[in-house]
Amino acid sequence: MNRLHPLSAAAYALQYGFFWLWIPVVFVVVLSGIFDPIRAAWVPIAAPLGFLFGTAYGVVYYYRFGYEITSDTVDVASGVVARRDREIPYGRIQNVDIRQSVFQRLFGLATVSIETAGGGDTEAALNFVSETEANRLQAEIRRRTAEAKDRRRERKRDRSVAGTDSTVVGPEPPDVEEGDASVPSEDVSSGSDAERPPEAGEEPRAAEDGTRVRSRRPAEEPAQEGTTLGPVADRDRREDPTRHPQQQPLFDLEPRELLLYSFTSFRPAAVAAALFVFFFATETILEAFITAAQPFGGPADLGTGDPASYGILTIVSGVISILVTYAISVAYTFATYYDFQLGRVGDDFVYERGLLQRYSGSIPAEKVQSVTVTDNPLQRLIEYGGLWVETAGYGPESNGGSQSAVPLAKHGRVYRFAENLTGVETPSFESPSPIARRRYAVRYSLVAAAFVAIAFGVSTLTPFESWYVAAAAFLAVPPAAHLRYVHIGYYVGDDHLVIRSGFWRRRTTVIPYYRIQTVSARRSIFQRRLGLASLVVDTASSRSFFWSSTTIYDVDLEDARAVREASRERLQTALRERAEADDVGLSVDFT
């Protein structure tokens, strides 16, 4: 096991020293308030003790931290009391970054971080090593990763040769994977790369704090930058139509669709914007509300009025607030998706949108994890829907998550897009167990009961008395339960799993089996009693806060298990097939 640079011991000692300084201080102060025998006067003794302990901890941390490059993995062991031994196989390493802050450059130090796919955190951070060691590590990991890839490719070739039982004697059959396999061999063998100029995949970047970052994809993939988002000057795009000479247009949002999209969708950000404006100009807005409410019988000012006129004021200002928020949402959507265009360049989808500020981004087709069609009740009424593409992101500047590929289009067109994009057959959905509907009815009844209870509580504290009116909430329970139930569906296809759920924002997600990460069947105590299970299908996407993991809710346990087994099996088959075919798995013909 290798150790870090000795200067890191000093850095850790200081860092932990100042951190631990505060812990006994806080403890003494808080506990002295609760328990008598502990006194706040102990602070001057506790603080230096904490600092000393922290310093010692930092030094021990340094001695207990080790890393090693073995034949198949990078190992990192850390921890003083709690220990962690991590092994990262070379095949899974995506990025090796070298970072240098101003101070580190002064001392000739560097931080090496090793990233694998998924997860927001750096999987291994070596804090810090000398510059030469950093370069050696980067080169070494890169070499080993390339080797691991070569070995894998050879094995694959051996197997395919054995599999076809070829009678070819003599020269090896032409390597069909040549395009992909062109790892520059001289590049792999050229030991230290410290003196070579930067190249593709290794770009010096300057972060905002003056930290220099050198990033490298060890697997020598073509410079694949994930999704690059950023404002593009409108005129650049217009004056230079040859920038993407081979760009193939796929979808343009027509003015009619843009307007429909703006008016039928709602953005939660609009609520935040409205609240912000309200806090900014509370008095002016309150006065405006009072003026607006007066013709309907509102109070003359906030101080004078009876319950009836206050009620009118509340209703009027509520209506105005909703209208204003909706207007903000419409304007925001309009400005964001104005002149949306989607095209295809090589293996990437590129999009452009925006009125005041043009945004353009790319969606790398090989990083696409799943495709989702969304619609809300209004959009369903006019038979429109939107198409979202979820990608896996990693690395410092790429962001995974959902990108809108088609903001809004006729259902037929959106579904055709989704089918062409993924190659899924038209799904025929299966419904969950009918018991689920009963379950939702019970669940929503509980919500309604809670609502009535709150109303009752309010009535005991305020002059408001007719709390039993709240019982009307029970009327909404059967339709709500039914709507939730009918919008749940799933389809187990040949190569894809299609999962649908949600009423307010219905999502129909197409997941290719070969993108599945884990499959879990979950059963709460209530579900166990009813013999139901929910199947959670996890992919490397949908990391966003608003979109929960794709889940098939409340199917019979038998069905859930069957779907899980089918998914597992088909994942393995799909991986084998892909390894043989070596294709991207996405159809190039999008339209």
Next chain:
Amino acid sequence: MESLNPRIRLLWIAQGVLVAAVLGVVLAAVDQWVRPVPTAALGAVVALVLAAGTLYAIRLYQIWQFELQDDALYLERGVVTLVETAVPFVRVQHVDTQFGPIERALGLSSVVVYTAGSRNADVRIPGLTPDRARELQDALRDLAIESEADDAV
């Protein structure tokens, strides 16, 4: 299916004790600063949390099971919500063995398997003897390296 080491119950009970202790201190603080809390009520709450924590620990141990199947690591766990997860070996990003101070005192260790997924992205198998944890880590690592995928995501 393999069960965890029985000593893991002690760790989970210890966690329950910790929760009970924190709750006790919070109640003591309420008693001191906000409004008086009867000592009997305080004791009852702490005792209740302790009992619930112990039962939970015992039940969790009974339920927890895992297995290395031919293509995936399979786990069953959860008292309130029972979760059965399959983690295909191709999806394993990296494998940790970890242990905290209490685990170390009990001579236990955990294996944590990371995938590139968004949820359940780290799967932890607690309550293994250090030898077994090492062995499992090695097995999982080899299986992850062996199972080939052009891209792990």
